[in-house]
Amino acid sequence: MQLNNDFSMDEAENSPLITIIVRTKNRSVLLQEALQSICEQTYPKLEIIVVNDGGDDISEIICPFNQADINIIPLQFSKNLGRAKAANAGLDKAAGKYIAFLDDDDWLEPEHIRQLLELLENPLYAYCIAAYSSVRCIDQETGELIKLFNQPYNPATLKLENYVPIHAVLFHRRVIDSPVGCRFDEAFELFEDWDFWLQLQAYGSFIWNEKVTANYRVISGLSGEGVFSDESRSLKALHALVEKWRHKWSTPEIIEIIAHARLVNRLLEKTESLRFGLAQDKQQLALQLSAANQEIENIKSVLEKTESLRFGLAQDKQQLALQLSAANQELENIKEDKELLLNSLSWRMTKPLRALRGMLTENAKKIFILQQFVWLILIKAYQNKYLQPLIKLIPFNIKHNLKALFIPRIPERSLLKNSNKLKVSIIIPIYNHALHLKECIDSALGQSYDNLEVVLCDDSSTDPEVRKIIHQYVGRPKLNILYSDKNEGISAAQNRLLIASTGDLIAFLDCDDYLADNAIEIALNAWKKNTVYLHTGRINIDETGKEVNRISFEHLPRQDYFLENLDRMFATHLKIIHRDAFAKVGLFDPRFDSAQDYDMLMRIAFRFPTQAFIHIPDKLYFHRLHKKQTTLSRNQKQLADTQLIQKEARVRQGIRNKKFAHFISIIMLSYGKKEQTLEALISLKKTVNIPHEIILFDNGSAPKTVDFIKLHIEGHFDNLKVIYNDTNLGPAVGRREALQYASGDWFIIFDNDEIAEPGWLEELLVRASSDENIGAVCCKVIFPDESLQFSGGEINYLDDELVRLDLYDKGKNAYDLETAQFRECDWCPIGATLFTVNPAEFLHDGYPNVFEDACVSMALKKAGKRLVNSPGSWVWHEHLVYRKNIDMKERYVNDRYNPVKMLISLKSFYKENGLIIKDEYVWRENKLNSLSREEIIGLLSQDEAVKTL
Incomplete structure (x- = not known):
C-alpha cells in the first residue's frame, strides 16, 4: 500500500x-x-x-x-x-x-x-x-x-x-x-x-x-x-x-474573556436583530406573493371548477352503479341463501336453540353464562365415548352450527374511564441496591393518589439484604410482590411486572430511585382522554441523595416525538404509559436489555401520534447516579442496542414512506366469502405502502363468487393479479399454485377473511429483518370479540412421538398483556404469516384441508430457521362463526372440516416428521381413540395415493 x-x-x-x-x-x-x-x-x-x-x-x-x-x-x-x-x-x-x-x-x-x-x-x-x-x-x-x-x-x-x-x-x-x-x-x-x-x-x-x-x-x-x-x-x-x-x-486574561463574551453577546444580539428584520421582510414578501398566488388560483379555480364538477359527477355515477349492482347481487344471494337455509336439516334442528338464544339477546351477561354452560355440556357429550356412535351420525355441518351458536364470546371490554378514576400500577424491577430500596418502595406506597397499586419483582438479587427488606412489606395493602428464581434481566422482569399489574396506567420506578409524594397525582391531573405516554422532569441525585442537577427538557420543541427521540431519547423519568399501548406494540423486547425503554418509546411514538404524548416540567422523579451505574458499566452494549433501535426505527419510517429492502408478494386464496375478500383487500390497500403485489387465487369458487370478483375486485386494486381455477385444490396446493405466480423475495400468506390493522406490516417486517435466520413471522390474530385466535404456535410433546399442536394465548383477550410477549414459536399458523423463503416447495396435496402450516413450519425448523411472532402486528379474523350471510358457507364447512381429508393430512405429517398429531376432532371423527398405538402407526404408515382435490 x-x-x-x-x-x-x-x-x-x-x-x-x-x-x-x-x-x-x-x-x-x-x-x-x-x-x-x-x-x-x-x-x-x-x-x-x-x-x-x-x-x-x-x-x-x-x-x-x-x-x-x-x-x-x-x-x-x-x-x-x-x-x-x-x-x-x-x-x-x-x-x-x-x-x-x-x-x-x-x-x-x-x-x-x-x-x-x-x-x-x-x-x-x-x-x-x-x-x-x-x-x-x-x-x-x-x-x-x-x-x-x-x-x-x-x-x-x-x-x-x-x-x-x-x-x-x-x-x-x-x-x-x-x-x-x-x-x-x-x-x-x-x-x-x-x-x-x-x-x-x-x-x-x-x-x-x-x-x-x-x-x-x-x-x-x-x-x-x-x-x-x-x-x-x-x-x-x-x-x-x-x-x-x-x-x-491572570486578572487581565479574565477581563479579556469577559470582554470577548460580551462581544459575542453583542454580535448575537445584532445577528438576532438582523434575523428578525429579515424575517419581517420575508413575511411581507410572503404576504404579497400569497396575494398574487391567490389571484392566480382564483382564476384557475374558475377555469377548472366546471371540469372538476363534471369529472366528479362521472366518478359518483360510476361508483353508484357499482354499489347498486353489488347490492342487487347481494339481495339475490340473500334470497337464495335464505331459501336454502330454511329448507336445510340443520336449520330445522337448531330452531329451538335459536329461539332460546333470542329470548336472552338483551342481557349479554346471561348469554355469556348460558353459552359457557351449554358449551361445556356439548364438549362433555362430544368427548363421551359411549355417545360416539350417535355423534358420528350427526353431519359435521350441523355440529359446526351448534359450535357457532354456543361457543362463548368474551364480553366487550369496558370503555376508557375518566382520568380521576384511572388505576395506576407503579412497577419496580429490583436487582440489588438494598441501600436505597426502602426509600424507593416507601415513596411508591406513600403516594397521595389513592387509586393505585405497587407491583415489585426481585429479579434474583445477589444481595441477601434485598429479600430481608422486601419481607418487611409482605401483607401491605396495594402491594403485590413477585420473585424470580433466576436473574432474567430488566426486560423480562418488567414484562412480568406488566402482566401481573392490573392498572389502566403503568408508572415506571427503578429500585434505587424514588418519587415525590404527589408525583402520580400531579401527573394524573395533566392526563387527557387521548393520552398514551406522559413524562415529567427529574432531579438527578448522587449516591448520598445530594442533588446534582435538574432535567426537564422544556426547551425541546416536542413537535414530532418519533423523529425528535430518534436523535436523542428525552421522554424519560417519570414515565407513565397507558396499558393498551403495550397491548398494541408488544412488551419489552429481550434483545435490548440495556436500552429497552428507548425501544419501547420508539415503537409507541411510531404507532401513536404526537398528540398522545404529554410532557410536564415538574421534577417529580429523583434519579440516582452511581459511579458504577449499569448504564455506564455496560456502555458498549447500550451503544450497540441504541444504534440497532434507531436502525429499526428508520426501517419503520422507511416502510411508512414506501421504502423497504424486499419486494413482498401477498398470497390470498378465495373460496367463497366474496364480500370478506373485498374487505380484506381494502384493508391491505390502506395499510401496505411499500412496493408489493397481491396474488388472488380463486380456488374453484361458485360462479356467483367468481362473477363478484370479476365485477367488484379485478381491476379495482393496484398490483392485484387474479388467477381463476376451476376446481378446489385445497389450501395447501391452492397456495402452492398461487406462489408460482409470485415475483417477490418475501411472501405473506393472508387469508381472505382477515382485516389488517394499521401498523401491522411495519412491525412484521422489522421483526423479520431482525435476524437473517428467521424463516417465518406470524401476526397476532384476533376474533371480532377481541379474543385471540393465536399469537404463535406451540408443540406440546405428550410422549416421544405423540404431539399436540397448541396455539399461544388462544381465547385470551387481545388487551391481556400476556398476549403481547415476543415469542419463539414451534410452528406458525399460516394465515397472516410472513415467510422469508418461498414456502411453495413444502406445500403439497398430502395436506388437503389441515396441518399444512405445521408441515411448512417443521420444514423451516429442519432448515435451521427460526419461527417467531410479531406482537405488534394486529390482524382481525372475521371467522365464519362470527359472520352471517357468507356465500358458499355449507360447501366451505364440508371441505374444511371433512374428517377423511384430515386423516390424510395426519398421515402426511407422520410420514414426514415421525410425529403423531393428537387432535381431538380428527381422532374422534376417525375413531382413532379406540385404537392402540401400534394400530394407529400402522394406519398412518399405509401408502395411499393422494389425489389433488
Whole structure:
C-alpha cells in the first residue's frame, strides 16, 4: 500500500517526521478507514501509533498498512485506560517533530498534514506552537453535513469554548519535551482535549488553516462527546475544567474573556436583530406573493371548477352503479341463501336453540353464562365415548352450527374511564441496591393518589439484604410482590411486572430511585382522554441523595416525538404509559436489555401520534447516579442496542414512506366469502405502502363468487393479479399454485377473511429483518370479540412421538398483556404469516384441508430457521362463526372440516416428521381413540395415493 505523494526521495529524507496517534477500541471497519486516510496523505514521512485501548487484537487490521512506506507502532492494552490515558500513552511513544491525533471514527483529507506542516515550518509563523484546520461534522447514517468547525483563532474564545476538534491540530513536540510537559489530564473523562489545548496555548499561539481538511463522524447515540454530549455530564466536566484553570488565569486574561463574551453577546444580539428584520421582510414578501398566488388560483379555480364538477359527477355515477349492482347481487344471494337455509336439516334442528338464544339477546351477561354452560355440556357429550356412535351420525355441518351458536364470546371490554378514576400500577424491577430500596418502595406506597397499586419483582438479587427488606412489606395493602428464581434481566422482569399489574396506567420506578409524594397525582391531573405516554422532569441525585442537577427538557420543541427521540431519547423519568399501548406494540423486547425503554418509546411514538404524548416540567422523579451505574458499566452494549433501535426505527419510517429492502408478494386464496375478500383487500390497500403485489387465487369458487370478483375486485386494486381455477385444490396446493405466480423475495400468506390493522406490516417486517435466520413471522390474530385466535404456535410433546399442536394465548383477550410477549414459536399458523423463503416447495396435496402450516413450519425448523411472532402486528379474523350471510358457507364447512381429508393430512405429517398429531376432532371423527398405538402407526404408515382435490 503506497503513500499518495509526489515528494522526491531527497525531499522525503530531509522532511521532519510527523507522528499521528490513533486511539481505537473494537471498531475494526472504522479503524481501517481512519488508517487508509493517513496512508493517502500527500505528505510522506509519517509514523502511526495505534493505541488499542482494551479492545480485541488488531494485528490483522493494521498488517496491510504496515507494508507501506510508513511505520506503524501498535500499543495493546488489555484493559480500557480511558481517553486521556490512551492519548498520553501515545505521546510517550511519539518520535516525530510534530504530533497529531486521529480517533478511529474520524478521517483526514489527503492534504491535511501537508497544509498544516507548511504553516508551522513557515518562518512568518515561528511564534505558533500549533496549526489547525477547519473540520466538517458528517452524520454517519445520512451522510449529511451537521456542523462546520471553521472559527479563526482567538485565545479568549478558546478559554470560553472548545471549537477545535482533536484531529484538526498539528502541534510541535517541544510542548511535551519541556520540563513541565503538556499531557492529557487523566482526571477528565470529558473535555480532556480542551484542557490540552489550553496547556498548549500557554507555550504559543495557534495558526488557522481555513480549508476543510478533516472529517468528524457523528454516530447516533455515541459519537461527538464534545459535540452533542449529555447535558449533565457536560456541566460536570465544565465545572471541573473551570475549577482547574481559574486559578491559573491572570486578572487581565479574565477581563479579556469577559470582554470577548460580551462581544459575542453583542454580535448575537445584532445577528438576532438582523434575523428578525429579515424575517419581517420575508413575511411581507410572503404576504404579497400569497396575494398574487391567490389571484392566480382564483382564476384557475374558475377555469377548472366546471371540469372538476363534471369529472366528479362521472366518478359518483360510476361508483353508484357499482354499489347498486353489488347490492342487487347481494339481495339475490340473500334470497337464495335464505331459501336454502330454511329448507336445510340443520336449520330445522337448531330452531329451538335459536329461539332460546333470542329470548336472552338483551342481557349479554346471561348469554355469556348460558353459552359457557351449554358449551361445556356439548364438549362433555362430544368427548363421551359411549355417545360416539350417535355423534358420528350427526353431519359435521350441523355440529359446526351448534359450535357457532354456543361457543362463548368474551364480553366487550369496558370503555376508557375518566382520568380521576384511572388505576395506576407503579412497577419496580429490583436487582440489588438494598441501600436505597426502602426509600424507593416507601415513596411508591406513600403516594397521595389513592387509586393505585405497587407491583415489585426481585429479579434474583445477589444481595441477601434485598429479600430481608422486601419481607418487611409482605401483607401491605396495594402491594403485590413477585420473585424470580433466576436473574432474567430488566426486560423480562418488567414484562412480568406488566402482566401481573392490573392498572389502566403503568408508572415506571427503578429500585434505587424514588418519587415525590404527589408525583402520580400531579401527573394524573395533566392526563387527557387521548393520552398514551406522559413524562415529567427529574432531579438527578448522587449516591448520598445530594442533588446534582435538574432535567426537564422544556426547551425541546416536542413537535414530532418519533423523529425528535430518534436523535436523542428525552421522554424519560417519570414515565407513565397507558396499558393498551403495550397491548398494541408488544412488551419489552429481550434483545435490548440495556436500552429497552428507548425501544419501547420508539415503537409507541411510531404507532401513536404526537398528540398522545404529554410532557410536564415538574421534577417529580429523583434519579440516582452511581459511579458504577449499569448504564455506564455496560456502555458498549447500550451503544450497540441504541444504534440497532434507531436502525429499526428508520426501517419503520422507511416502510411508512414506501421504502423497504424486499419486494413482498401477498398470497390470498378465495373460496367463497366474496364480500370478506373485498374487505380484506381494502384493508391491505390502506395499510401496505411499500412496493408489493397481491396474488388472488380463486380456488374453484361458485360462479356467483367468481362473477363478484370479476365485477367488484379485478381491476379495482393496484398490483392485484387474479388467477381463476376451476376446481378446489385445497389450501395447501391452492397456495402452492398461487406462489408460482409470485415475483417477490418475501411472501405473506393472508387469508381472505382477515382485516389488517394499521401498523401491522411495519412491525412484521422489522421483526423479520431482525435476524437473517428467521424463516417465518406470524401476526397476532384476533376474533371480532377481541379474543385471540393465536399469537404463535406451540408443540406440546405428550410422549416421544405423540404431539399436540397448541396455539399461544388462544381465547385470551387481545388487551391481556400476556398476549403481547415476543415469542419463539414451534410452528406458525399460516394465515397472516410472513415467510422469508418461498414456502411453495413444502406445500403439497398430502395436506388437503389441515396441518399444512405445521408441515411448512417443521420444514423451516429442519432448515435451521427460526419461527417467531410479531406482537405488534394486529390482524382481525372475521371467522365464519362470527359472520352471517357468507356465500358458499355449507360447501366451505364440508371441505374444511371433512374428517377423511384430515386423516390424510395426519398421515402426511407422520410420514414426514415421525410425529403423531393428537387432535381431538380428527381422532374422534376417525375413531382413532379406540385404537392402540401400534394400530394407529400402522394406519398412518399405509401408502395411499393422494389425489389433488
